[in-house]
Amino acid sequence: MADQLATPKTLPSRTAPYRAVLASRVRSQRSYRSNFALDLASSALIGVIELAEIWVLFHAVGVLGGYSFTEILLVYGIGDLAFSIADLVFGHCDNLPTYLRAGTLDVFYLRPQPILLQLITSDISLRRMTRAGVAITCIVAAVWAGDIDWTPAKVVLLGLSIVCGTAIFAGQFIVAAGLQFFLINGAEATNAFVYSGRYASTQVASVWSQPLKVLFGFFFPMAFAAFIPSLWILDKVGPSIFPSWLAWCTPIAALWTWLAAMVTWRWGLRHYQGGGG
Numbered sequence: 001m002a003d004q005l006a007t008p009k010t011l012p013s014r015t016a017p018y019r020a021v022l023a024s025r026v027r028s029q030r031s032y033r034s035n036f037a038l039d040l041a042s043s044a045l046i047g048v049i050e051l052a053e054i055w056v057l058f059h060a061v062g063v064l065g066g067y068s069f070t071e072i073l074l075v076y077g078i079g080d081l082a083f084s085i086a087d088l089v090f091g092h093c094d095n096l097p098t099y100l101r102a103g104t105l106d107v108f109y110l111r112p113q114p115i116l117l118q119l120i121t122s123d124i125s126l127r128r129m130t131r132a133g134v135a136i137t138c139i140v141a142a143v144w145a146g147d148i149d150w151t152p153a154k155v156v157l158l159g160l161s162i163v164c165g166t167a168i169f170a171g172q173f174i175v176a177a178g179l180q181f182f183l184i185n186g187a188e189a190t191n192a193f194v195y196s197g198r199y200a201s202t203q204v205a206s207v208w209s210q211p212l213k214v215l216f217g218f219f220f221p222m223a224f225a226a227f228i229p230s231l232w233i234l235d236k237v238g239p240s241i242f243p244s245w246l247a248w249c250t251p252i253a254a255l256w257t258w259l260a261a262m263v264t265w266r267w268g269l270r271h272y273q274g275g276g277g
Contacts, residue, residue, distance in 0.1 A: 039127035047134035051076065054202075065204035070146045071234055072204065077138030078158070079201035079226030082165030084132035090173040092123040094191050096180045105272070116265055119177070146234075154233050157247055164254040165201070165225035171257030172197060172220070174265055181268030193220075201225040206239045213241050221253035 054076060058069035067075070096119065099105040108118045148154070176190035183189070201222040205213060217223040223242060231238040232247035 040130045043127045044130035044134055047080065047131045050080075050202075051134065051138065065206040066236060067204050070142055071230070073138045074142035074146065074233065075204070075226045075230045076202040077135045077140075077142060078161055078165060078229065079135075079198065081132055081135035081139065082162055082225050083169045083198040083201065084128055084135055085162075085166045086169035086173060088125060088128040088132070090120060090170045091128065092125060093119055093173045093177040095123070096177045097183075097185065100180060100272075115269060116174070148233065149235065157229055157232055161226065161229035161247070161250055164250040167254035168221060168225050168257045169194075169198065169201075171254070171261040174258075174261035178261070178264035178266075178268040181272050197222040201227065203227070205242060210241075213239070217242060221257060224250045224253035 054072060055069060058064060058072065062068070064072070096105070099119075105115075108115050111118060172194045176194050179190050197216065197220055200212075200216045205217065205223040205227040208216070213223070217228075224246070228238070228242055228244075229247040229250060230236075231242065231244035236244060238244050238246075
């Protein structure tokens, strides 16, 4: 009788299947050490090249939209760190079109776990960690070299912006994945929008045209990922459409993104009728 009454410690964890899959992905990537090292180096190189582009721009103009190079380092660091974390966990969701064409997604229906959670935990790309390292270096450099009057509120906002920025980018990956149920070979189009949103988040939004401010500020709230929080941290006034107090509305932008993500995903999944094989 005692053997039949399993204690909670003996019950299998609900996260065990996901952890097993992720562990196997990690082992497979690390088993080829030379390729793994090259992947890490190439990912870091991409981040350094993008940072060099920003340096060249600010070396030519000095100040852009009221931001110096040291100040834009903070914007770039926050935005790129948030995107790198989201890309590490959710970036492989752009493999969904391949799963749809091959009928692999049908296998997910055979397992007693949510389809979206299976998709998210189906892979992990460790090479994206070095990209996050470049972003962290930028944040540290901006904090060290910048003349920022740090207060407890600014420290909280810095952490909040990284967390909410990660949620915003993660939601965009889910939106892009949900649209693949309706598009034919549309991964490039949706990924272009997601990755262009990442680029937009690391730039000075005050120099954008009014339509871009509305699009990337409120409809796709990329400006909330880094630029708007930086206004409060750096004690800047900001344009009329982006007052600095909006920095504390970043969680609302993250919730809005995930609401759109869940609606898009459920809409697409509801209309999926199988691979047809």
